[in-house]
Amino acid sequence: METTAHATPTLPWSSALSVGDDRMDLTHAEFVEQLNQLLTTPAHLQLPLYQAFLAHTVEHFAQEERWMLASGFAPDNCHAAHHATILETMRAVEVHHRQGDAGIITRMAEALAEWFPQHAASMDAGLALHLQSVGFDTATETLADPHRVRPASMSGCGSVSCS
Numbered sequence: 001m002e003t004t005a006h007a008t009p010t011l012p013w014s015s016a017l018s019v020g021d022d023r024m025d026l027t028h029a030e031f032v033e034q035l036n037q038l039l040t041t042p043a044h045l046q047l048p049l050y051q052a053f054l055a056h057t058v059e060h061f062a063q064e065e066r067w068m069l070a071s072g073f074a075p076d077n078c079h080a081a082h083h084a085t086i087l088e089t090m091r092a093v094e095v096h097h098r099q100g101d102a103g104i105i106t107r108m109a110e111a112l113a114e115w116f117p118q119h120a121a122s123m124d125a126g127l128a129l130h131l132q133s134v135g136f137d138t139a140t141e142t143l144a145d146p147h148r149v150r151p152a153s154m155s156g157c158g159s160v161s162c163s
Contacts, residue, residue, distance in 0.1 A: 010036040011113040017120050019128040023138040027060050028120060035116070038109040046105040047097060054090050061087065064127060071136045072149040079123045086115075 013032045018025050034053040041049055061083035068077060093108045135144035143149060 009110065009113060010039050011116065012036075017117060019120060019125045021128040021131065021138050024064070024124060024128055027063060028116075028124070030056060031060055031116070035109055035112055038105060039113065043102045043106055047094075050094065050097070050105045050108075054087075054094065057090060058087060064124070066141065067131060067136060067138060068127065070141065070143065070149075071131055071134050079127065082119070082123065086112075 011032055013029050017028060017032065019028070034049070034056055038046055038049050038053060061080075065080050065083065068080060069075060073079070090108065093104050096104045131138060134148050136142070137144065
């Protein structure tokens, strides 16, 4: 992690965060960019940025969950459950900020900067490998051969090896 002028750690985008799927990597790069913007913005100016970041994260997770369902994951898989927990926490942060906790957005952003590399390297990288293995195109959100996937057959975190 780098340090900004505000002495707040940021998360630089690097090949280490890449999961090997162009669309997923683009979404992740946007996530990291918005996260870093939060980390370098004074607390009293963060709320609108945080709201935009939350909206981006909702769509980011929904996108991955669409892909999971289309490629054979059960709706209640652990990767989607992980997303739900993160979003619940992020929504609570906004509430606490509105109730006067001016530093909570920065603390959440710092926690996400620590969390994201591991999530990307494990669950998201596993998902990217799974999508590739079943012939799912994230650009078109289609399967090359739908017969290669058994609907709702996976409940794991992202790859066939942990289902």
